[in-house]
Amino acid sequence: MPKRVEENLNNDVPVYLFTGFLGAGKTDFIQDTLSTPDFNGGETTLLLVCEEGEQEYDESKFVDPVAIHVIEDKEELNPDDLRELVRLYEPDRVMVEYNGMWMLEDFFRAMPRNWVIAQEMTFFDATTFLMYNQNMRQLCFDKMKTAEMVVFNRCQKGFDKMPYHKEVRIANRKNLIVYEYSKFDMEPDNIEDPLPFDKEAAQIEIKDDWYAEWYRDINENDAEYDGKTIIVKGRVAMADELPEGQFAFGRHVMTCCVQDIQFAGLLCYYSGAGDFKTGDWVTIKAKVRVEYSKVYEEKGPVLYCKSVEACEPADPEVATF
Numbered sequence: 001m002p003k004r005v006e007e008n009l010n011n012d013v014p015v016y017l018f019t020g021f022l023g024a025g026k027t028d029f030i031q032d033t034l035s036t037p038d039f040n041g042g043e044t045t046l047l048l049v050c051e052e053g054e055q056e057y058d059e060s061k062f063v064d065p066v067a068i069h070v071i072e073d074k075e076e077l078n079p080d081d082l083r084e085l086v087r088l089y090e091p092d093r094v095m096v097e098y099n100g101m102w103m104l105e106d107f108f109r110a111m112p113r114n115w116v117i118a119q120e121m122t123f124f125d126a127t128t129f130l131m132y133n134q135n136m137r138q139l140c141f142d143k144m145k146t147a148e149m150v151v152f153n154r155c156q157k158g159f160d161k162m163p164y165h166k167e168v169r170i171a172n173r174k175n176l177i178v179y180e181y182s183k184f185d186m187e188p189d190n191i192e193d194p195l196p197f198d199k200e201a202a203q204i205e206i207k208d209d210w211y212a213e214w215y216r217d218i219n220e221n222d223a224e225y226d227g228k229t230i231i232v233k234g235r236v237a238m239a240d241e242l243p244e245g246q247f248a249f250g251r252h253v254m255t256c257c258v259q260d261i262q263f264a265g266l267l268c269y270y271s272g273a274g275d276f277k278t279g280d281w282v283t284i285k286a287k288v289r290v291e292y293s294k295v296y297e298e299k300g301p302v303l304y305c306k307s308v309e310a311c312e313p314a315d316p317e318v319a320t321f
Contacts, residue, residue, distance in 0.1 A: 011114060012114050012115075012116045013086065013091070013092075013093065013094055013112075013114055013115050013116065014093045014094070014116055014118035015093070015094045015095075015096060015111070015115050015116060015117050015118060016093065016094070016095045016096070016118055016119050016120075017096045017098060017107070017117055017119070017120040017121070018030060018095070018096065018097050018098065018120075018121050018122075018123070019098045019100065019104065019120070019121070019122040019123070019143045019147065020098075020100055020122050020123035020124055020143060021100035021101075021124070021125070021128075021132060021139075022051055022053050022100055023053055023054075023125060024100070024123040024124055024125050024153070025123045025125070025151070025153045025180075026097050026098075026123050027053060027055040027056075027057065027097065028055060029121075029123065029151075030047070030057075030095060030097060031055075031057055031058065031061070033095075034047075034061075034062045034063065034064075034066055034095075035058075035061040035062060035063060036063070037063050039063075040062075040063035040064040041064075042064055043064055043091075043092035043093055044064065044065045044066075044067070044089070044090060044091050044092050044093075045064065045065070045066045045067070045091055045092070045093055045094070045095055046066075046067050046069065046085060046086070046089045046091035046093070046094045046095070047066055047067065047068045047069070047094075047095045047096075047097070048069055048071055048085075048094065048095070048096045048097065049068060049069070049070045049071065049097045050071045050077075050096065050097060050098050050099040050102065051097070051098075051099040051100065051101075052070065067089040067091065069085055069089070071099075074099075074102055074106060077106055077107055077110035078110050079110060079111070079112045079113075082110060082111065082112050082115070083112050086112070093118070094115065100139065100143070101139065103139070103142050104142055104143070104146065105142075119148060120146055120147045120148050120149075121147055121148065121149045121150075121151060122143040122144060122147040122149075122150050122151070123151045123153060124140075124143075124150070124151070124152050124153070125152075125153060125154050126152040126153060126154050126155045126156075126159070126164065126179070127154050129152065129164060129167075130163060130164075130167075133167055137256060137257055138256055138257050138259065138260075140167070141170075141171050141255070141256035141257075142256075144167070144168050144171035144172055144175070145171040145172050146172070147172065147175050148175055148176065149175060149176045149177075149178060150168050150175055150176070150177050150178070151178045151180060152164055152177070152178070152179050152180065153180040154180070155179045155180060155181050156181070157181060161179065161189065161191065162191065164177070164179075165177060165189055165191045168189075169193055169321075170255070170256075170321040171255075171256070173193065173216070173220070174220075176188065176189070177189035195213060195214075195217060196210050196213065197210055197214065199217070199224060199225070201228075202228060202229060203228070203229040203230075203231065204225075204228055204229070204230050204231070205230075205231040205232075206230065206231065206232040206233075208233060208314040208315050208316070208319075209316075209319075211232065211233075211234070211251050211253070211314070211319040212253050212255075212264070212319040212320055212321045213321060214232065215250070215251075215253065215264045215266075215319075216321075218266075218288070218301050219300070219301065222288075222290045222299075222300060222301045223290060225288040225290070225301060226288060226289065226290040226301075227287070227288065227289070228287070228288050229285065229286070229287050229288075229306075230284075230285070230286050230287075230288055230303065231283065231284070231285050232283070232284060232286075233251075233281065233282070233283045233284075233311055233314050234249050234250050234251045234265070234281070234282065234284070234314070235249070235250065235251060235278075235279060235280065235281055235282070236248075236249060236273075236276045236277065236278060236279065236280040236281075236282055237249070237250065237263065237265060237278050237279075238273075238276075238277060238278045242267075242295070244273070244274065245269060245270065245271055245273055246267065246268065246269055246270075246273060247268050247270065247273045247276070248263075248265040248266070248267060248268065248295075249265055249266055249267075249268045249282070249284060249303060250263055250264050250265025250266060251263070251264060251265075251314060251317075251318070251319045252264070252317070252318045252319065253318070253319045253320070254318050254319070254320050255320075255321065261318060264319070266300075266301055266302065266303050267293055267295045267296070267300075267302050267303065268284065268286065268302075268303045268304075268305050268308075269302065269303070269304045269305065270284075270304075270305035270308050272308065273308075275308075276308065276310075280310060281310065281311050281312065281313045281314070282308050282309060282310055282311060283308075283309050283311045284303065284305050284307065284308050284309075285305065285306045285307045286303035286304055286305040286306060287303070287304045287306065288301050288302070288303060288304075289301075289302050289304060290302070
């Protein structure tokens with residue numbers, strides 16, 4: 001096996017992943033990127049095109065060598081076939097123009113082990129996004145939840161950004177949002193996202209409709225809750241593997257749609273845990289400690305309950321953002 005091919009098969013290969021629906025601007029962005037000297041320093045690029053629209057690539061403008069390979073069927077997304085493409089084209093990096101109708105999990109599962117996501121961007125046409133999000137919410141959410149940057153193009157000056165901002169933030173609170181009015185006129189999103197509760201308070205009471213935001217924030221920023229007292233309503237979940245005096249506490253949370261409802265819970269310590277059974281609604285008052293737990297298999301927020309009292313179900317019972 002040639003030395004260069006062997007190196008490419010074993011060394012990490014950076015992957016630049018561009019997602020969004022047909023006509024959202026992926027091709028234009030990739031064309032400009034590969035035609036810009038600042039991004040190109042002699043590398044060979046393998047460009048995987050998973051859907052073809054009206055816009056075609058002008059290979060004569062590419063700065064460095066680019067091998068374009070069209071993926072016509074999702075079945076071609078598998079580690080063996082992708083490694084074979086590396087053998088064939090010997091790329092230094094991979095770019096992917098992903099099919100907007102395919103779920104990203106299919107690509108992540110297909111990636112060879114040495115492929116590493118270097119950047120992930122998603123593109124939406126602002127004139128159709130809200131309609132697409134209403135009718136194909138799971139596909140839209142899928143593209144936003146792991147993207148480092150979300151680009152809304154074809155924006156009009158003075159338009160209401162809040163509906164767009166809100167939908168992105170439901171999927172991901174940390175990615176960068178950019179509004180593009182023209183090729184050379186772009187504006188970063190600067191809308192603040194204050195939490196509905198005062199995280200700085202020594203005792204924080206979480207209302208029923210705040211649970212999803214609180215749960216995400218305490219997991220993303222657990223150190224900021226360490227030592228604080230929390231009052232929150234949820235359900236008991238007992239498990240055989242938990243020793244006496246411990247139980248899981250949480251609520252079912254719907255992030256995108258009905259299919260993705262999951263129990264979002266935390267580990268609790270309480271001497272009277274045996275008084276409750278799985279499914280019971282309770283209001284707990286607990287001190288948060290960030291510590292290692294065998295349940296988490298890492299450090300995380302653990303709730304040491306001062307009181308656990310039976311209560312009426314939350315309204316609504318399934319928490320949403």
